[in-house]
Amino acid sequence: MSCGIDWAQDHHDVAVVDGQGAVIHAERIGNDAAGLARLLEILCEHDPHDGRLEVAIETSRGLLVAGLRAAGRTVFAINPLAVSRYRDRYRSSRGKSDAFDAMVLANILRTDRDAHRPLPNDSEQVRALQVLCRAQQDATWDKITITNRIRALLKAYFPGAVAAFERGGKHRLESPSCRTILAAASTPREAAALTERRLAALLRKAGRKRGVDAEATRLHSYFHTEQMSQPAPVEQAMGVALRGLVRQLDAICDALAELEALIDTAYRAHPDGPIISSVPGLGVALGARLLAEIGDDHTRFADARALKAFAGAAPVTRASGRSTFVHARRAKNNRMAAAGYVWALAAVRHDPHWEARYRARRAAGDRHVTALRKMFNSMLGKLHHCLTTGELYHPDDAFRPLAPAIATPAA
Template identity: 50%
Template sequence: MQVTCGIDWAEDHHDVAVVDSDARLLGKLRVTDDASGFQDLLHLLAEHGDTPDDPIPIAIETSRGLMVACLRASGRRVFAINPMAVARYRDRHTVSRKKSDHQDAVVLANILRTDAELHRPLPGDSELVKAIAVLARAQQDAVWDRTRAHNRLRSHLREYYPAVLEAFADKRERLLAREARAILAIAPTQAEAAKLARSKVRAAVTQAGRQRRIEAETDRLLKVLRQSRLRQPALVETAMGHQTLALLAQLEAACKACDDLASVTEELFLQHPDAEIITSFPGLAVLTGARLLAEIGDDRTRFDTARDLKAYAGSAPVTRESGKSRRVSHRRIKNSRLAATGRHWAFAALTASSGAHDHYNRRRETGDRYYAALRNLFNRMLGQLHHCLITRQKFDEAIAYRPPQPSPLDATA
């Protein structure tokens, strides 16, 4: 008799339901989100045939949390079902749109009873990959936080202090440059910038890490900062200067978090056996490779074919067809973190691989726009990566971008 379990999770408790192959409710329970609650859950499962050799599959609406981690550690197959899918399954059992936690647990158990083959269990990744995923995602979040903090500071400075924006307009990092942050720390307003001593500017530039052309850079900054410009009223400018210092502190914290997390992520990633294969690809640095591994994992049974991996990453197109209408477009439902990493990888590969650059140019010549061509390049490289990880071999440019061989018919013609 097939038995399935559904768990409707909450912050401090979880509703559990166990059903059999005929949709009969065998047992239900509300457990707390702690060790005793987990033991109660195991006892309920054991009462209905759960054994180490034949564990009961479990459906839940999240892939994170202590309960999920403990269930996965115990060797059980856990299915993370999208809440939107659960809402549609709920309509199969009732048309009144009533909802309760117990009812949702029953719905989750019935999803596995009827459509288990249409859903993927959580992958059996190693502990090392799970740790890399935590750090890589945290580092990526820190980068996004840093970008938001930079944009907020830049928007604020435009309202009263355009001189500092002009001073670092030619820098690739703009306000993220250490020199820019050092100058803002000692002169958060136009009034203070106009009174800066040359020695103080030189010291700030030196402490920011510059080692060459220090005197020339000091003269350039003083010239820009001392120019006559439009000003806010004195009291308003002072108040805005205090706000700048607060925004600058947030930016400094975000920059430090990015650097610290990047360091530990790279160190942990290099310990993984797949790191050597992943970094052999053009355009994949250590940090980008860590983000990639964090999202695809090291459970090689998770994606049976490269096509499955491409769909998960959102690089493979999707077809919408109805009657005489047929439309092929890019995927909107995807792993957004993996898709963002793929854009960086494809862009970096343009200059690191002649084969990748030629493939990109061919796509542009056929009419693809910039992002469509990059996405197509990422799609191809992702298939190559899947093959190399399965066969345990490094990237080879000559094989990956081998020119098409002429057919025998062409030769006889």
């Protein structure tokens, strides 16, 4: 028998089917502790082998999934797109209901269990690290979005600030110095009223310690350069909007600092941390992201090819008749793919072996992104070997010289 759960925000539909696909139990439970208790009772009632009744659901997160895993149940997270394809097997009319979807999920395990994988048996330490890393990655993306909005707003009424912080100096719009000055002077008139002494005080408040007076003089000259301006009421309104964006950026930067400290502690405490950090290009930030997405269940991926497909590094081949087309994989773990691009770029810059391989790919005609993706594909294979065997990365083993060719006697 198998069980399927169609989850929702307020309730969940449960269906248990037997070996012939007949529904032997169907019930709707609540999304609360009582609903979870009732679900565990249903599983115990219909479980003939004490814990072997497996559960299929369309999500891998949430309190319901956490409760099932804590109870020792094997949970399969089925892709909703795959569920929609299976649904057409039972109803050509494309009819749909929550109870029907629960039955479809249960039958997916009954018929095609081997085509799907259960949730990995990761430790609580890695699951906590995954929450922290994903929150940090989301905050980083939000930081980029807010920074771009600030840049676009400044160009609309205060282009001198963009020139002062991004073109004329080493500051960026998300830097503490820029945020502190823009919060104190959010319009061109307010910035022009700042003296060099006041600018130096704001720079020190932001944490700058060296070259404060020279930087204050430079900013003062930029703020006093003649430039186009909006009408005074419009300029004041845009200044209010800018201060709101700067406050959001301040909150995101504070959250990032806290998350980075927690990630550093959790990553260094994990036993797989030294193995991952031994690979060129992987420090704490990237190593933690890869560990969080790969997990510490070393039986999750049957081989390195499965890990490469999961990360989106392995290509996809479409062949039909005489035509064959190889292209990059679209269905992938986007978080891991984003970290892989940065990882490959860092390895090229800091390791001569990977730099030589990158140059060879470029000489063969690959574009920059294609060469980095192929390097990411190769690097994942080596990382998978290190994690599976528990060995640290060593360049002599990763790049073994080719054996000399055996000389053949002349004819």
